[in-house]
Amino acid sequence: MDAVTFGVLGAVTAGRGGHVLALKGPRHRAVLARLVLARRRVVPVDRLVEDLWDAPPPRAVGAVRTFVGDLRRALEPDRPPRAPARLLVTEGPGYALRAAPDTVDAWRFEAAVAEADRLPAAQAPDRLRAALGEWRGPAYAEFGTEGWARGERSRLTELRLRAVERRAELLVELGRAAEAVPDLDAHLTEHPWREESWRLLALALYRTGRQADALAVLRRARALLAGRLGIDPGPRLRRLEAGILAQDPDLDPPGEPADAAARLWARTTQAYDRTVAAGARARLESTVGLLRSLAVTGGGGLEAAREHRTTAIQAAEETGDAELTARVIGAYDVPANWTRGDDPELARRIVAAAERTLVALPDDPAADAARCRLLATVALESRGVRSPRGPRAAAEAERIARRLDDPALLAFALNGVFMQSCTRAGLAPRRDAIGAELVALGIRHGLVNHEVLGHLIRLQARAALADLTAADEHARAVDRLAERHERPLVAVFTAWYLALREAVSGSPYDSAESAYRSAAARLDGAGMPGLERGLLPLALLGLRLARGRPAEVDPRADWGPYRPWAEPFTLLAEGRDTEARGALRALPEPPPDLLYEALCCAEAALALDLGDRPALRRTYERLLPAAGELAGAGSGLLTFGPVDGWLAAIRRALEA
Secondary structure, eight states, X not given: OOOEEEEOBSSXXXXXXXXXXXXXXXXXXXXXXXXXXXXXXXXXXXXXXXXXXXXXXXXXXXXXXXXXXXXHHHXXXXXXXXXXXXXXXXETTEEEEOOOGGGBHHHHHHHHHHHHHHSOTTTHHHHHHHHHTTXXXXXXXXXXXXXXXXXHHHHHHHHHHHHHHHHHHHHHHTTXXXXXXXXXXXXXXXXXXXXXXXXXXXXXXXXXXXXXXXXXXXXXXXXHIXXXXXXXXXXXXXXXXXXXXXXXXXXXXXXXXXXXXXXXXXXXXXXXXXXXXXXXXXXXXXXXXXXXXXXXXXXXXXXXXXXXXXXXXXXXXXXXXXXXXXXXXXXXOXXXXXXXXXXXXXXXXXXXXXXXXXXXXXXXXXXXXXXXXXXXXXXXXXXXXXXXXXXXXXXXXXXXXXXXTOHHHHHHHHHHHHHTOOSSTTOHXXXXXXXXXXXXXXXXXXXXHHHHHHHHHHHHHHHHTTOHHHHHHHHHHHHHHHHHHTOTXXXXXXXXXXXXXXXXXXXXXXXXXXXXXXXXXXXXXXXXXXXXTXXXXXXXXXXXXXXXXXXXXXXXXXXXXXXXXXXXXXHHHTTOHHHHHHHHHTOOOOOSSTTHHHHHHHHHHHHHHHTOHHHHHHHHHHHGGGTTSEETGGXXXXXXXXXXXXXXXXXXXXXX
């Protein structure tokens, strides 16, 4: 029998095989809508009663059960009497609709929009068009005034509006601007307050040779905003109007497809050029704001942000104004959850500039917020460097932020504290507490980027503590946030977490290896060399050792910063035991990052193979604080297996 499908992007419906099912009255549809909205979770009967009636009648619970019974007969007409329902099920205190993900139009729409974000730019517009085709009218149309539907209606509507605009943006940048014009015109008829849509429509018209029409659109937007809302157009609309009037070459159709990061990179460069040319100090700070937006796009955007950041800092220092320089350095509060830097030399220069500015700041309580941001920057940019300065800067930044009681400042400082929380093994509980506070701050104060960061940190920490159920919950939560707020880099980390999950689940070795390789492919072009280099070969080494297989390393692979731990295995495989022993003894202590325990286990594996007792004692002492954890899983990316297994193997070797 065909699966039952459900529609909420318009009137609430259920169907099978192309035929609409009879759902009786409006309260039946309300129950069904409420269960769809719960996304397969249980809705208690008491909650259904509250949602269905402002003043519940005396037998409201019985009425709900009647509605559910009627719905079950409509959804599963061939179910034998007294056989348990398979679709609308009773569970605990209430009911749940166990609909498959592809049977609900809203869920298909969300999945398609997320898929479009991952597709090449040339393929994404068609996928978005298909996704938008799911809509038949306002979401949960007949329940628009119900409080239980309001939030979900707003969320789905905003996602649809962004999808329309994203598709238009892609068409404009792909040189298909004429295709974007009709949809944007219709879109603005219904939603005239969307400034981004006005901008895209004007740009699309300009790129199709309709300069006068483009200017007319911008005048309409200005008149509407001023006449009805009493506000002026935003800076993007004003810049576009100025660019059209000046026939700015940057507005010409692209020679080849460009992504959002490349466009933002161009705007950032222009902002910096204007800053230097005009000597406008305020624009320096706005340039850093653009860089911050650029960084979260990943890929070329992240690389561009790194490149231009030091230029902005240098320009600020050249003004001789320490407070301005502090603001420019400290404004780049882009959350980071990987404890190894992408560009060590760049980080060193930023730390040096921050330290110089700290010395130059006036000894005045009014400068404490700027001082806190500089200290947090030192802590963040000193990630993976074994020095007492990073932890001290992080602790001082946290003290200042808590004293000032500034949520955004505290979130920035806690990011620095997190970066300095890998100085030894066994600190996952500390990182979990940092992540929990960041999530709470993000939710309470609308700090979306730091809420995302908090979930990623908790994912890592709970994985380290072998609490994969909780880690799964954080992975789902952060994926939802990333989809809602367009944070594409998040998918890189959650894809690697799924590979880690596969590695510890007992699945076949080939399946786990394939999962790691698939995750590694997502790093291509992500703009994170500090994460990418050497990660895949290290993950595969950990997989082999955790599964009890002999260590095998490919000397041709890019081991990046992990090469010192890989080369002794190569020497050992070639029978050069003496050289392997020398390389083992020359190994430094692993850097203070999220792979500390993993590299300790790699060293332990070498020491076990070589019977090197000093190295065994050294790795045992380093790993002991992490007893009970999954080695390397604190990265959220890979694992070398349970720490307890390594400790037991070392003890046996030392006792032999």
